[in-house]
Amino acid sequence: MEFSELIKTATVESVLLSCTGLPAVKGTLCITSHHLLLSSCPGGDAQPGTVELWLLIRNVDAVEKRVQNLGWYQPPRTSDCPRDTRLAGSSGTITLRCKDLKVLQLEIPGMEECLNIASSIETPEPEARGRMAPFPPRAVLPADRLAAVGDDALRKAARFRQGGRFPVLSYYHPKNGTAMLRSSQPLTGPNRKRCREDEMLLGAVLDEGERGFIIDTRSAQAAKQARMTGGGTEPKSSYPQWKRLHRPLERGRPLQESFIKLVEACNDASINMDRWLSRLESSRWLSHVKAALSTACLAAQCMDREEASVLVHGAEGTDTTLLVTALAQVILDPSCRTLGGFQGLLEREWIEAGHPFHLRCARSAYSHARLKQEAPLFLLFLDCVWQLSRQFPFSLEFSERLLLTLFDNAYASAYGTFLCNNEKERCLCKVKESTHSLWAWLNQPGEKKKYLNPLYSHNALVIWPSVEPQSIQLWQGLFFRWIRSSQYLDEAWAEIQRLLEGNNPPVKENAGNRLRRSLSDPAAQTENKR
């Protein structure tokens, strides 16, 4: 059944649209197969015919309806009364809680219209998709070193890792030739099974006498327990050159709960200061941000300072693993901090690497349908990148607006970029052929400039963030986007951008030079501080 067939009432007049903090608008509501539109009434307060709302229906996370029958309503007495169910005095309110955290209210005259519209919007549950084997179209392996490891051995090694995710190259650090690899957990199981091919593969990454680090994103306890269900971790005895470090990162249900709790606290208008801070604390969201950034810094430190290669994995290798490898690259590599480079990073480390976007982002913080697979790992990544952009306001070419757009599109999009759970699904569903790419849209010259950071100046150095709890801030631009107006701040940034555009290039270069000088010269850094 097409969605359009579910639409029982396509148009309603005199619908009142309201949204926290903004004046209400009255207009005509239309439902199409993908969008909910509200055009304000001619002659009303707003401009005649202005489209006040243009909402992707799949952006709706939860629908709440409340119908009321006002006291003075008299039901019609004759049976031949015309089928006008828009009975005087009956009306309904639909509250739409969106995946991008926006909350809208529609006051609809007529009870039946209200119920029809609500049922049309209430999207069917996303179909349960079979979990297909997720093989990216290409995987990078250290070719010269792997001459000894044949294709057959590689196949065996793949069978020893959950979902076939054997260790592949995630990032090569040009400064000192160290590598960051990622994989899923080894399938050692309760009998501590070994796999020579897997050991050879990891051995081939390191020279004789060299040491590498395995960063396991689970606690030592959790990694041990995983053996009972067929998983496990690399025992020291079989991988003598690798030192294992456990850095537990939250995933799955607890992370989704954290997100829900935080959004609830942010939306509570009647809260007092103590209660707000204690709810912010008990949501634990900022702890997750801190933990993700710390682990990414650890991976980056192993490579940049210890000059050691790194393998990152948790269990499936598609969630916290990607969070760490992608973040470490933003920290280490200036090319990942450009607008184009960041898109490439997302394509490589999140989309092709098989983060199950369809499962993880099916529902956002408002949904009552408590599915099991939702978890805001991608949002957590965007939040960590925002923390970097706040601590290094010059070093990222893109602005907060890009991060917000990515969040919106991961949860509900008119583009195909974040559809499905892995490359195989995308291939089967012919996503590339049948949808448009978000990147193609973003990279149009007129569009692109909206996402640029006006203060950007290329910084070739590693950006080491402070991960102390006092340095981690709540991402107000995301969590308060629809609650509190950021109009003044938005305008301030627009103004800065406009000023920079009108400026001659040499000035910008000077700013960059000054920055580089002060970054690389510790003496210059101390001067201001005393």
Place this chain on the structure above:
Amino acid sequence: MEFSELIKTATVESVLLSCTGLPAVKGTLCITSHHLLLSSCPGGDAQPGTVELWLLIRNVDAVEKRVQNLGWYQPPRTSDCPRDTRLAGSSGTITLRCKDLKVLQLEIPGMEECLNIASSIETPEPEARGRMAPFPPRAVLPADRLAAVGDDALRKAARFRQGGRFPVLSYYHPKNGTAMLRSSQPLTGPNRKRCREDEMLLGAVLDEGERGFIIDTRSAQAAKQARMTGGGTEPKSSYPQWKRLHRPLERGRPLQESFIKLVEACNDASINMDRWLSRLESSRWLSHVKAALSTACLAAQCMDREEASVLVHGAEGTDTTLLVTALAQVILDPSCRTLGGFQGLLEREWIEAGHPFHLRCARSAYSHARLKQEAPLFLLFLDCVWQLSRQFPFSLEFSERLLLTLFDNAYASAYGTFLCNNEKERCLCKVKESTHSLWAWLNQPGEKKKYLNPLYSHNALVIWPSVEPQSIQLWQGLFFRWIRSSQYLDEAWAEIQRLLEGNNPPVKENAGNRLRRSLSDPAAQTENKR
């Protein structure tokens, strides 16, 4: 005794200076009668002869010393050993915790030198000053209405208010002719004494049938209890045109404790995220910021929206009273948001109005000497102004740097502006004649531009801040100034300022116009949000 006579050791070589987050520097330490200087050693890592530290001794809030006698030290056996007490192997560390929240460590070779230096820095307790009657040189009264109230009546009215602070004009709202007055509490005492002259004075402010609001910055309970010690509040029966509202604001010891707890939490490097947020909460600092802003908004609202005059008082009328009246003016009046206007506001509402700076700012958050009179009311005011500047980045002509400078100077200054507790003391001590003014220094063209907000654009409207707890942020620029580098953010602002300076004026005007348009046109505000 002059301070210089206390100096036992004026110069020590090879002193190691360190400060969190910055590389340590070795140099020669000198103590003068007002300053502590450290010049780095020629041939050392830093530039030869560079002055690395220039610290006002009265900025030191607490001195901690630790001397160590290393194991291999052998005491001299003969009595004719030369009087070189700089014994090999003994050394000491002095930690200086400053009033501006900076923490410095000096590692000093030689135990005696260390002890001498420490005792030279340990400033004597500030002399207890008699509490003199604080009469400002002028007080503004509504002359036309007070024709009926003679000088004699005024004297009687003054005797009915604590410390003689009868109601005086704090601000006249030109938009609708309403007035904000401030005073101390009426001395009703346990017998509910009345004073006709005080009643007449307040009656004269209002026309017949007009109502005014008394904002009492104590709880109803506290105001009632104050009667037992001679104070009290205005009973409805004697002041029928005035409606009393109680908005308790913290003052005195609890406010100082809040400041100390917050600074301790900010300095705790070993804290985890949950603990940090729970300590931030339990310090209650942000609650005090929220309460102060809310009460100032209430006063502003009474005048601007209810078109009613307002009288603000607590007990003495020199602390929370001034916090509210000064903040309300920043919210209401664009002229108080300019650099010059803000200085005028401070001069009028804090200095001349008799905020006891000497008592309140004698010690900051690190001092072990727990005096009774300290309370960071002025810091709380600056924090509230910072919250306004964050929520309205265009509307204040001055920048965060001015607020930091004001904080520093209120606690330890080379200028006379914040000396003493009131105008009478300043007059007796000949402060104006014998010291320089901070304003004169700040307003020099070269200096002044450091304190300007590059994004400023005159905004004639009232700036109503959001006072929801989620909108109140910790002032990182102050509380983390010496802990975490704000170098990148500072440079970003400097760059914006430089760009604006190089820009032609019409562009800036346009920005202002755009802002005004969007501020006064609610439709324009909604557009971006949907």
